[in-house]
Amino acid sequence: MVTTLTTNPQISTLSDVFSTQNGAVYQCDAERCWYVDFAGKVAKFDYRCLLKLKKAVYNVDIEAKLLDSSKKPDIEIIFICACDHTYILTLLQIIALKEILEGTFVMLQLNNIIQDRLYRVAL
Amino acid sequence: MKDLIRIKSLISAEVEALLNQQVKKEATSSSIYLAMASWCNRNGYDFSSDYFFKQAEEERQHQLKFYKYILDMGGNAISPDVTGIKQEYNSFREVFEEALDQEISVTQSIKNIYARCLKEQDFVTNEFLNWFLKEQREEEYKARRALELFEVIGEEGTGRWQIDKHVGGIKYDSEA
Numbered sequence: 458m459v460t461t462l463t464t465n466p467q468i469s470t471l472s473d474v475f476s477t478q479n480g481a482v483y484q485c486d487a488e489r490c491w492y493v494d495f496a497g498k499v500a501k502f503d504y505r506c507l508l509k510l511k512k513a514v515y516n517v518d519i520e521a522k523l524l525d526s527s528k529k530p531d532i533e534i535i536f537i538c539a540c541d542h543t544y545i546l547t548l549l550q551i552i553a554l555k556e557i558l559e560g561t562f563v564m565l566q567l568n569n570i571i572q573d574r575l576y577r578v579a580l
Numbered sequence: 581m582k583d584l585i586r587i588k589s590l591i592s593a594e595v596e597a598l599l600n601q602q603v604k605k606e607a608t609s610s611s612i613y614l615a616m617a618s619w620c621n622r623n624g625y626d627f628s629s630d631y632f633f634k635q636a637e638e639e640r641q642h643q644l645k646f647y648k649y650i651l652d653m654g655g656n657a658i659s660p661d662v663t664g665i666k667q668e669y670n671s672f673r674e675v676f677e678e679a680l681d682q683e684i685s686v687t688q689s690i691k692n693i694y695a696r697c698l699k700e701q702d703f704v705t706n707e708f709l710n711w712f713l714k715e716q717r718e719e720e721y722k723a724r725r726a727l728e729l730f731e732v733i734g735e736e737g738t739g740r741w742q743i744d745k746h747v748g749g750i751k752y753d754s755e756a
């Protein structure tokens with residue numbers, strides 16, 4: 458499920474996952490979802506949709522687009538199947554979003570390692 | 581911060597991808613055996629044809645085992661594309677040589693997943709894979725035994741007819 462928010466969510470209940478100058482990803486434990494703040498909007502993603510977003514962005518062949526000398530506009534539509542949500546991004550924005558998602562998944566994996574080691578011992 | 585991904589799925593994205601690769605590998609094995617069954621049948625090797633039909637069915641079961649495990653653990657099982665299956669063989673012997681090659685490559689690929697799971701300390705998936713390790717023991721044994729028949733019996737005269745008859749009787753019944 459993806460929802461676009463008109464107002465910012467209550468920042469207090471969110472944890473920072475990863476951010477750059479161009480945008481950020483926050484996690485909401487209570488709603489079990491992530492908020493992606495990018496390209497002027499904050500969109501809510503559940504786990505499956507976040508994975509689909511990652512796949513869609515990673516699948517853009519940035520190198521090929523850079524070498525493309527035709528006069529086509531360098532606009533990419535990131536359409537996520539079964540999530541009523543679309544990004545229309547320039548190549549520079551794609552690169553920026555990719556950076557944010559890469560950082561996000563590294564942080565989520567780090568969190569996984571920490572939690573796995575911490576909560577394995579019966580308390 | 582909660583580990584939300586872990587709540588959704590027991591297996592990591594990497595292990596999930598490897599298991600999906602294995603789903604495809606088992607599906608490919610099944611199709612290869614089916615092609616072998618057809619070739620043997622067309623060339624008059626009825627026992628071998630039956631043997632490969634059975635193998636094809638087993639590989640299909642292996643595929644489903646991996647497929648259901650991925651889903652049960654909260655992952656996304658992907659139905660594989662299987663293309664480019666070889667339909668013609670140059671000789672009766674070549675069929676068995678390639679059957680053994682295929683089983684060896686399956687064993688190697690399961691070892692690879694096992695190693696990844698050990699690294700991640702995903703003991704749950706390791707335990708699931710144990711069944712397959714044991715199965716590969718049998719699969720490689722049978723494929724090797726079949727090839728040995730070519731050495732022991734020899735292909736001259738009615739040799740191939742004899743070999744075919746014995747392929748039907750290959751069994752692995754180790755209790756160990």
Ligand SMILES: [Fe+2]
Binds near residue numbers: 606638639642686
């Ligand atoms: Fe198999």
Ligand SMILES: [Fe+2]
Binds near residue numbers: 639686719
């Ligand atoms: Fe097999």
